[in-house]
Amino acid sequence: MSKKDIVSNVFTGVKFHKAVRWVRAKESRFIPVLAYHRVLDLPEDYPFDSDLASATIAEFKRQMKYLKYHYSPINMSEMLAHLEGKKINKKNPVLITFDDGFKDNYTNAFPILKELEIPATFFITTDFIDKGDVLWYEKLAFVTKKTKRKVLDIRGLSKSYELKGIDSRQQVYGEIVEALKLLKNDERERILEQIFNDDLELKKELENAKIFSLPMSWENIDEMFKNGMDFGSHTLSHPVLSTIDHEQLRLELVESKKLIEEKISSEVVSIAYPVGQRESISSDVEREAELANYRIGFSYIDGVDTKNRFSIGRIHVDYNMSMSRFKSKLIIPKLFCD
Numbered sequence: 409m410s411k412k413d414i415v416s417n418v419f420t421g422v423k424f425h426k427a428v429r430w431v432r433a434k435e436s437r438f439i440p441v442l443a444y445h446r447v448l449d450l451p452e453d454y455p456f457d458s459d460l461a462s463a464t465i466a467e468f469k470r471q472m473k474y475l476k477y478h479y480s481p482i483n484m485s486e487m488l489a490h491l492e493g494k495k496i497n498k499k500n501p502v503l504i505t506f507d508d509g510f511k512d513n514y515t516n517a518f519p520i521l522k523e524l525e526i527p528a529t530f531f532i533t534t535d536f537i538d539k540g541d542v543l544w545y546e547k548l549a550f551v552t553k554k555t556k557r558k559v560l561d562i563r564g565l566s567k568s569y570e571l572k573g574i575d576s577r578q579q580v581y582g583e584i585v586e587a588l589k590l591l592k593n594d595e596r597e598r599i600l601e602q603i604f605n606d607d608l609e610l611k612k613e614l615e616n617a618k619i620f621s622l623p624m625s626w627e628n629i630d631e632m633f634k635n636g637m638d639f640g641s642h643t644l645s646h647p648v649l650s651t652i653d654h655e656q657l658r659l660e661l662v663e664s665k666k667l668i669e670e671k672i673s674s675e676v677v678s679i680a681y682p683v684g685q686r687e688s689i690s691s692d693v694e695r696e697a698e699l700a701n702y703r704i705g706f707s708y709i710d711g712v713d714t715k716n717r718f719s720i721g722r723i724h725v726d727y728n729m730s731m732s733r734f735k736s737k738l739i740i741p742k743l744f745c746d
């Protein structure tokens with residue numbers, strides 16, 4: 409348990425936090441935005457990146473019930489209206505968002521949201537939905553977790569990585585992800601293809617396991633949209649936007665927006681930048697997002713930051729997070745976010 413977890417236990421155990429929430433409600437200076445990736449119960453020996461799981465199904469349900477009772481979940485138009493200085497007349501507004509577009513968003517999160525009548529925004533990587541295949545970094549996580557090889561020879565990077573225990577595999581995964589992030593999409597795809605072609609047994613295993621890491625379909629999206637869910641862009645191919653050239657940047661922003669708009673027959677106003685850390689969002693990226701006619705952009709920096717409408721911070725929700733930490737992060741993000 410981290411220091412912040414311990415403090416949040418004490419904090420939510422006393423009446424004080426009710427007073428703070430009351431002050432917040434009066435003030436509503438800021439709207440907290442929650443960031444989820446996946447909602448699922450991780451099986452033992454899970455072969456993909458478990459860090460992408462934000463909550464178990466039961467945890468998610470508990471969190472949504474809490475929000476339904478103590479907050480007012482709002483949709484993206486209300487968020488925009490608030491940023492434009494209009495009064496939205498909701499007590500304790502909160503915005504709920506999801507990144508990437510995993511299938512579990514539809515199978516696990518959506519039924520709960522629908523039942524509780526809570527709106528949420530889903531930022532989708534359109535190539536992921538279109539291809540219906542496992543994302544590149546999930547494939548890489550699979551390789552580093554499951555390969556029986558002791559040395560991973562990645563010819564495209566002219567580098568070999570030694571694989572020992574779980575920690576070393578995790579570290580190797582991190583190192584290769586960082587290296588692959590900097591490559592062009594087709595180059596990266598080629599490297600991954602080569603890894604699996606060198607190890608046909610692993611390729612077969614991936615085929616059997618990929619059910620755990622597939623995207624939603626456009627039909628799912630259509631159904632969710634018709635039931636009050638919002639959709640935003642998470643680009644075409646999930647690159648680090650600050651590292652790609654101008655033409656590519658424009659394409660990622662414009663084409664993903666256009667495609668979602670075609671599919672849902674409605675305007676897409678929001679984007680969540682892939683990876684979303686400070687170094688992955690340059691002022692150039694923000695300017696291009698505005699030029700591409702987005703009206704709001706979200707980072708993945710833990711906390712609340714609404715100073716710049718094209719770089720809005722979001723509160724991370726992590727797997728197995730305690731309810732007291734969840735509540736504390738919402739009430740005083742400055743203190744309880746990382």
Ligand SMILES: [Zn+2]
Nearest residue numbers: 507508682683
């Ligand atoms: Zn993402």
